[in-house]
Amino acid sequence: MLDRAAVDSLFPSDLPETEEWEQRYPARDVPDGAFVTRFGPSPTGFVHIGGIYTAMVSRDLAHSSGGVYYLRIEDTDQAREVAGADAQFARAFDAFDLRPDEGPTSSTGDGGPYAPYRQSERSTIYLSYVRELMRRGRAYPDFATKDELAEISERQRTLKLPTGYYGRWAPWRDADDAEVLRRLEAGDPYVVRLRSEGKVGERVGFTDRLRGRVEAEDNHNDVVILKTSATEPRLPTYHFAHAVDDHLMRTSLVVRGDEWLSSVPTHLQLFAALGFSQVEYAHLAPLMKQEGSSRRKLSKRKDAEASVDFYLEAGYPTPAVLAYLRGLANSPLAELGVPEALTTPLRLDEFQSAGPLVDTVKLADICADHVATLPAPEVLAGVRAWARTYDPELVEVLDEHEALALAAIDVERVGVENPRKDLARWSDFRTAYGFFFPALFTDVTDPADERFGGLAPEIVYALAADLAAVYTHEGDQPTWFQQIRDLAERHGFAPNPKTYKKDPDAYAGMLRDAANVVRVLVTGAQRSPDLYEVTRVLGAEEVVRRLEALERP
Incomplete structure (x- = not known):
């Protein structure tokens, strides 16, 4: 020795001497039984969703007990350090509302009471x-x-x-x-x-x-x-x-x-x-993924959903993702709505020893349920915040047509028992709502388009031209839809499936086939929100313009 x-x-x-460090970093002034927790990531790659899961648990246990949650960057393995890791951490913590009480990315930054918070500086x-x-x-x-x-x-x-x-x-x-x-x-x-x-x-x-x-x-x-x-x-x-x-x-x-x-x-x-x-x-226990009949750890090499960027780029509403993760930590929270799941403290005795399964299908359902409860301005704010980074063109459209965007979002959502749930991710907005905006909508011009379900192009064109010439925008839903019934009858469509089945050769198709022509021309899809409500948002001039966009065969 x-x-x-x-x-x-x-x-x-x-x-x-070590005594000097003991004096410089005294015991924390926290209540008895309060937890002081930390999240200690290494800046050696992308932020794993498991890191967000761990940070979420650490922060919750600290805050619910009256304690402190801090961030410490464990960068002693400098050979493997990845440039820009701090920015990754900050973006992830901002998105999931997990900023620490102390440490890098917190309000105290590197100057908190127990600084420095980077091991390379200690x-x-x-x-x-x-x-x-x-x-x-x-x-x-x-x-x-x-x-x-x-x-x-x-x-x-x-x-x-x-x-x-x-x-x-x-x-x-x-x-x-x-x-x-x-x-x-x-x-x-x-x-x-x-x-x-x-x-x-x-x-x-x-x-x-x-x-x-x-x-x-x-x-x-x-x-x-x-x-x-x-x-x-x-x-x-x-x-x-x-x-x-x-x-x-x-x-x-x-x-x-x-x-x-x-x-x-x-x-x-x-x-x-x-x-x-x-x-x-x-x-x-680690987050898991189902693979066939077995489970394995969620892998940053194999699984896109292992990366936090997967969720941010797709635009999953982060409160819903965080609520989902809390449900993985404590299964009773999975039965609660997003606001309740976010505010109910985690319990140590509710954690399971088996690794919870990350199921993006289940996550999408939770996100869709959550978005369906939000008022249109909050939905629009979420889409805008996502699009500023990932779809700048969409931001321009939304800024120019804000009133139209709010009205479109409210279709089949306001005053109904089961609101629409077709928006689980902000990146779905173009698909679910893009047709409302002329700048994002591609007119249907080909009467032989497969979306018309195989109807003869001449019949498709005749239906569109006839409706455009006599289109009536006023009236309630039954009144408005009667013009489509009349249109279908004039062009030889059966009023219902039962009539059509008796003698299909006698008819050009069924009422729903004729209505589908209108739906495709107006929305670009065979399935859409209630067509009457869609036309209320678009306005008569735009509806007629889309009907007239079809070219003569």
Whole structure:
């Protein structure tokens, strides 16, 4: 074990003692029982919907208990860092209303009371605690090269022993001080490892707030806590930074995915070695996807819906997405409407051990139900906000024809028991409502168009020309539709299916076939909202213009 002077010589002479950091970051002033939680993403790729899920749970548990939810950027693996990650986080948190109380993207930014909130800017803090462990003999320098480590692993596999750096397989664990000093004076690169007190085959137990009592194999490896001395700044490994930061930032509950369960024994050892009180853990089951008859984890490599951008680009209303995720976390919330699901606190005892299934069909249903409850101005605001980024042309149309847009949205939505639910995503607006706007509507000009259901082009043209010549816009729905009945009768269409079936050769088609011609010419589709209400929004001049757009065969 190196003496204090030798250890201290490895660190800056002005490095603060750990007591200074303890004073700088005091215990938080929160009510008894309140959770201090954090979301700690790594800026190494796109934001996963599972990250939004975890952040949502973390924030809810903190806020519902009167605590604090903060964001910490865990960027110690700088080789894998992706440029623009901060902007991704900010966009995602804004969209889902998950901005933290402290940390990057919060109102306090990087200047909050427990700053800095980026691990790459906290290197001095970590060095203080590494030095303290080395002073006490709980950590030591290791000069093993990659080749030497690979050779150790190969020998262990040959002997069918657990691989790792431990016991007699850790040559620098109890190396002679003189040899250690010689290598240090020579400037040889080294890492710093924790001197583990775990033994091969031993097990350790802990309580998880979601899973209850959990047992796992104890950590027997002398894990690296400080990366190589050959780089500056010297940064810790994730495990060590996690322990130091969760202590100093006074985290009381760590919510994270269950892929970290196997790391808990290592983290318990680090907290014990550092003399910190142990934080509590809540390991979430992963979001899953149905594939055939089986389920698997939602994969950022295989599944588009794993990315937050999938939801933003498609324009899923984010309150509905967030309500859906809350229903995955606590199944009773899935039975509530969106506003109630967003305001009902999550309960730790309602989480399931099995991973919840992400079902975009179910999500679309929830989104459609939610949009159907919104007044037209809110729907229009949602479409506009989405379109500013993803469909600028649509924004121009909506700005120019706002009154028309509001009237179109209200068709079959106001004063009806079952309002229309054809808008689940803002990107669906063009398909569902685009025909209302002349700038977005493509006139139907070909009388042989397949949308006319195979009627003879001459009959299609005759119906359109006849109705355009005598079109009456006034009157209630029955009065208005009578002109289409009369039109169909004049052109040899049966008034109903029963009559048509008796002698199909005697008729050009059925009333509904004639009405379909009008529907296609006016809306561009065989299915549409109530045609009478559509014509009320379009106005007589536009209806006639569309009827007259059909070309003579």
